[in-house]
Amino acid sequence: MVSRMKILIVEDDLEAAAYLAKAFREAGIVSDHASDGESGLFMASENAYDVLVVDRMLPRRDGLSLITELRRRGVHTPVLILSALGQVDDRVTGLRAGGDDYLPKPYAFSELLARVEVLGRRKGTPDQDMVYRVGDLELDRLSHSVRRQGKEILLQPREFRLLEYLMKNAGQVVTRTMLLENVWDYHFDPQTNVIDVHVSRLRSKIEKDFDPPLLRTVRGAGYMIKDERTAET
Amino acid sequence: MSKFGVLFRTTAVRLSALYLVLFSLCAVFLVFYVTGMSERLLQQQTREAIAVEAAQIEGIYERAGVNGLLRSLERRARQPGANLYVIAGPSGDILAGNVAGLEPGLLDGEGWTSEPFRYQRFTDENRADNHVALAQVLVLDNGLRILVGRDLQEPEKFRVLVRQALVVALGIMGLGALVIWFAIGRNALRRIDRMSEASTKIMGGDLSQRLPASGSGDEFDRLSESLNAMLGRIEKLNEGLKQVSDNIAHDLKTPLTRLRNKAEAALASKEGGNQNGALEEIIGESDQLIRTFNALLMISRVEAGSAVAEMSEVDLSGIVADCVELYQPVAEESALRLEADIQPKVVISGNRELIGQALGNLIDNGIKYAEGAENPLIRVDMKESRGSVVLTVADHGPGVPANMRGEVVKRFVRLDESRTKPGTGLGLSLVGAVVEMHHGSLDLSATDPDGKGLTVRMVFPAGAN
Numbered sequence: 001m002v003s004r005m006k007i008l009i010v011e012d013d014l015e016a017a018a019y020l021a022k023a024f025r026e027a028g029i030v031s032d033h034a035s036d037g038e039s040g041l042f043m044a045s046e047n048a049y050d051v052l053v054v055d056r057m058l059p060r061r062d063g064l065s066l067i068t069e070l071r072r073r074g075v076h077t078p079v080l081i082l083s084a085l086g087q088v089d090d091r092v093t094g095l096r097a098g099g100d101d102y103l104p105k106p107y108a109f110s111e112l113l114a115r116v117e118v119l120g121r122r123k124g125t126p127d128q129d130m131v132y133r134v135g136d137l138e139l140d141r142l143s144h145s146v147r148r149q150g151k152e153i154l155l156q157p158r159e160f161r162l163l164e165y166l167m168k169n170a171g172q173v174v175t176r177t178m179l180l181e182n183v184w185d186y187h188f189d190p191q192t193n194v195i196d197v198h199v200s201r202l203r204s205k206i207e208k209d210f211d212p213p214l215l216r217t218v219r220g221a222g223y224m225i226k227d228e229r230t231a232e233t
Numbered sequence: 234m235s236k237f238g239v240l241f242r243t244t245a246v247r248l249s250a251l252y253l254v255l256f257s258l259c260a261v262f263l264v265f266y267v268t269g270m271s272e273r274l275l276q277q278q279t280r281e282a283i284a285v286e287a288a289q290i291e292g293i294y295e296r297a298g299v300n301g302l303l304r305s306l307e308r309r310a311r312q313p314g315a316n317l318y319v320i321a322g323p324s325g326d327i328l329a330g331n332v333a334g335l336e337p338g339l340l341d342g343e344g345w346t347s348e349p350f351r352y353q354r355f356t357d358e359n360r361a362d363n364h365v366a367l368a369q370v371l372v373l374d375n376g377l378r379i380l381v382g383r384d385l386q387e388p389e390k391f392r393v394l395v396r397q398a399l400v401v402a403l404g405i406m407g408l409g410a411l412v413i414w415f416a417i418g419r420n421a422l423r424r425i426d427r428m429s430e431a432s433t434k435i436m437g438g439d440l441s442q443r444l445p446a447s448g449s450g451d452e453f454d455r456l457s458e459s460l461n462a463m464l465g466r467i468e469k470l471n472e473g474l475k476q477v478s479d480n481i482a483h484d485l486k487t488p489l490t491r492l493r494n495k496a497e498a499a500l501a502s503k504e505g506g507n508q509n510g511a512l513e514e515i516i517g518e519s520d521q522l523i524r525t526f527n528a529l530l531m532i533s534r535v536e537a538g539s540a541v542a543e544m545s546e547v548d549l550s551g552i553v554a555d556c557v558e559l560y561q562p563v564a565e566e567s568a569l570r571l572e573a574d575i576q577p578k579v580v581i582s583g584n585r586e587l588i589g590q591a592l593g594n595l596i597d598n599g600i601k602y603a604e605g606a607e608n609p610l611i612r613v614d615m616k617e618s619r620g621s622v623v624l625t626v627a628d629h630g631p632g633v634p635a636n637m638r639g640e641v642v643k644r645f646v647r648l649d650e651s652r653t654k655p656g657t658g659l660g661l662s663l664v665g666a667v668v669e670m671h672h673g674s675l676d677l678s679a680t681d682p683d684g685k686g687l688t689v690r691m692v693f694p695a696g697a698n
Contacts, residue, residue, distance in 0.1 A: 198562055
């Protein structure tokens, strides 16, 4: 069963924090709020959270120093950094400080939600599965083979990685930028619908001769692979 | 502050003054050392000469007795430049000699007079004259005392002469140094004044001003040159900034107006469904605006060189292959062929993200503008030759007229025909900034002989360093 996720938002803009808390609540995620770096550090050290959402510029202790100090204290809660600085080198410094993901402002809430959910999931399950399964679709990470209903499906190497990432986060929304980051390892904005075309090709390969559809487009957010027939367990 | 005060505060003059003080100290030391040494040497020579003569006199006394001694001394005393000779009785009364008077008690003991002493000497006019001498006293077995000495006036004169010569020479040198330093300091000051004048103008906002250079290639010229290079860079950045702010005002107002209009229309419409659609459109518009802002910021950051810190050895072949693979399906959707000829294992010093984005922009442009072209081919070529890596993206679309090729690299510049296509007008600007950051060059040309098609050629320095 899915336990409710609990996160900490460290953000000094009270209006933005209130908006985030409301939006997360609607998505079924409980959140606490700290409005400066010191109290954020205190709360993150004292309580168990699934994910920390940390603004980079905070009063009393900036976001990066908060993360560094947390890691020094042995707290390994996944951290997503929010920042108005969104350039290549800012991301690198953010991740180097111990952050797990970096989202430049302004962002779509759907993007933030998808990333927080993936981070929260990552925490509990070390990624050791050799075979991913969604419904009757099976992906073997060792032999690099994909089968559906026992029939082998031939994929290009990139299509394989795309499917691998989708299935690793099965049941969760992954956004286009997450796909570009994790499958192609690029962080820029692809502008056109490059990712959509890749996904639709993959979809035609895994769904053309099979039923039911597994790979859904989530409007305004991204994609999700899920077996609709299996009840939430 | 007086002109002289300013001059005195210049580094040249201050250093000169310091040198002058050190130089004077050395010179004074030198004067005393040289004269002291020569005095000691001369005194030693004098002592040796006296000792030799005293021994001779003792020998004469032993061979020829008192009479022989007296004769010998008389003869010696008459020679020009003679030494001093005194024969005195046991009580110290002078019996004979060429000395008019001595300091009392000088003849009491045998041996060297411990220090140079004063004595009176007969001058040619038979007047007693005060002199200084060094002498040895002998006591003979019959109680007679004999003083053999030498006047020290000559060595003393020599010493004074040497000292005077040294002092005069050093004085002239010091004076000369002062004059030269003064001239240098004034010259330096005048040039610095000109530099300050120019920089005051620059600070006043005239960034086209440059610092003067005399053309002699000295350190001031080198300073001027590097400062001028810096000014050139600042001017360029400033122009870029000005262009950006102008363009922001102009090109961002349009989408903002559109955004506002849509919001207004949504507010006015009564039907809920219509409103939702309008809101979605508004979000789309905002995203496009954010995209434009991000691209602008990125270009500025790349141009300012702040991403240079994240340069490393990158596999350019891999980046190009990745990009081609990323855009391949989109090209095919648009009924275009995206072909690539990539030389493997080419490594350059660069930033993977930025090169990837630049190349992505070019391929994206190709797909956007060459859609529906007669020859539906986009070619990406990468080859290393003679120290540089050439990366080209060529399409057979409508191309860019020759007179606009320099323009389209500027921010927000779009051809009129392409205004209907989506885009920010910043894609090529970013490419230009990225290429420049990698110390490369960017060149636009036509692909086909008839002037159609666009070929963008980027040249990067090869190798990783």
